[in-house]
Amino acid sequence: MNLTGISTWKGSWKKGNGTLSTQTRILEAVPVSYSSRFEHAPGAIPEELLAAAHAACYNQALANIAGQNQLETTSINTTVNLDLGFDDAGRPEIKSIHFNVEAAIPGASEQQFQTFAEGARVGCAISKIIKLPTTINARLLPG
Template sequence: MIVTGTSDWHGPFKQGKGSLSTTTGTLRDAAYTYASRFDGAAGAIPEELLATGHAGCFNHALANISDHHDLTVDYVHTSVALTMATDDHGPSIAGIHLTVEAKVPGASQEKFAEIAEGARAWCAFSKALSVPITMNATLAA
């Protein structure tokens, strides 16, 4: 399965504007700017979408690993704090912190910590943050 997100950008780095969309229509032409990404202005933040996706992926992985331990998740709430920074090449992601609260009947704190660590390490978003990124780049005429 391949899922696709798209973005358009018009103008210079600080004065331009862009949009973010998903092919499923979940997100359609969400506006973003330099100010929305870095200054707290209204608009989308691409990194916020990564954090939200990571939370959803983690929750699903936690439910899956719990099932493999014959445990059923009643609920899990995950907040992902993505720290944005600047490095020698410009904007960067300095770190990601997950805060998890769950109700898993029959799980001890130790078993839950083991399951949560498995979900942290093996959810698709966690793994994706270390995969090679390939690219095709074409200059339009």
């Protein structure tokens, strides 16, 4: 499968603007600018999209790991907090990533769940390309 993201940009970094789109058209010409990214103006924040994608990737990985262990998930809620800042040279930098996960997996022990949660954290496709240390707080809910 070959997936495509598209972005346009016109102007300087702080005064310019552009768009984000996907080949599937789930995003189409969504505005992006320095102001939307760093000053809370309306528009997309690429790193926020990454955090949402990472949460979705994680949830599917956790459900897959549970299934491989003959357990069925009934719910998974994941929030990925991504800390965006600047490096010493003033360039944007993702400083940290933290997962907050709550999942109901009937029949899973706490130890199994923590093993599954950690496996999904390091094994989902997006986690595999991120070389930044990530942390997790995972809570098993009653099934």
